[in-house]
Amino acid sequence: MEKRSDEAPTATEAAGPTGEGDSTAEGAPPEDGAPGASPGTGARWRRVLAGVLVVLLIAAGTGLFVRGRQIRDTPATANQALTDTAATDRVTGDVSSALATVFSYAPGTTTATKASAQHLLAGAALKQYAALFGQVEKQAADQKLTLTTNVVRAGVTRLTGDSAHLLVFLDQVYEREGKAATTAAAQLSITAHQQDGVWQIVDITSR
Template sequence: MVPAVCAALLVLAGCGFFYGAHQARSTPSAANRALTDAEETTRVAGDVDNALARVFSYTPDGLEATERAARSVLAGRAQRQYTELMERIRADVAARRVTLSTQAVRTGVIELDGDSARLLVFLDQISHRGKAGTTSAAAQLTVTARREDDQWRIVDIKTR
């Protein structure tokens, strides 16, 4: 009788552990590759950092080059947002001789799922306006990126 009870308890315990393991694998955090795929997480963060630095750094004489760079790293809504922004500031950049330098100082991948990623990015920006001097500012963005042709492209940008 005692061996049968022990066997039954072992079977029940095994079923409980199996169920617990299934629950752990089924949670949303287990599906988030940002927590498990360090190589791809590092890659998407680096690609997005470089893209943001390229499109949000410009000189009065280099706006065309900056906009060409934007076309290669932005897509979808982010491309439309960027085009609208540049249309609004183009005259001011030329008239006031504005130079902007942007650098990502901290990036965290919130979610990585296949060919889509969401990131939180902290930027430092330094602007120089003609003879007016230098101003620095910080920015915080939530960025959505999508992998296209083995390159991460930014498809949405939201300020926080």
């Protein structure tokens, strides 16, 4: 049957004739020793592949190094409260002792308490304390007021170098002459800074 010239070629016809036994696709590099292969063609391809592998290995190694640095430099690993028990215990002890000292007084000890605060507090915390302690001195004298503060629990939430943030729970016992003592609980957020090897409280926020 005569084929019409305007019919579209089939997929087989479009692919062109193939010869049985012809396994080398057009455009693919011939193997060494194959008919038409130029000497060293296979060697050149092996060198190209080796070069590509070297580049990939270098890129992978660089990526792993950068990722390792990122992991080491994350905020979590920079927080010594998670890794340095000795430093954490030191700041907890210093801050707890300071709070118990500056928030404990009796009618005859307010002057000593105020003097201690000059060494244990600094920055905004010292300014806040100085502004309020004048009223405390008068109340302690007029009402024969005694305040005893005990740190029930203190935890360091962040410790980086010379700066620390803590959450502190206190029990405070108020005693007035001739009246029964009363106890109140307090919760404070504390920021401390290390100065000359001693941790000073620089900010106090009631929670």
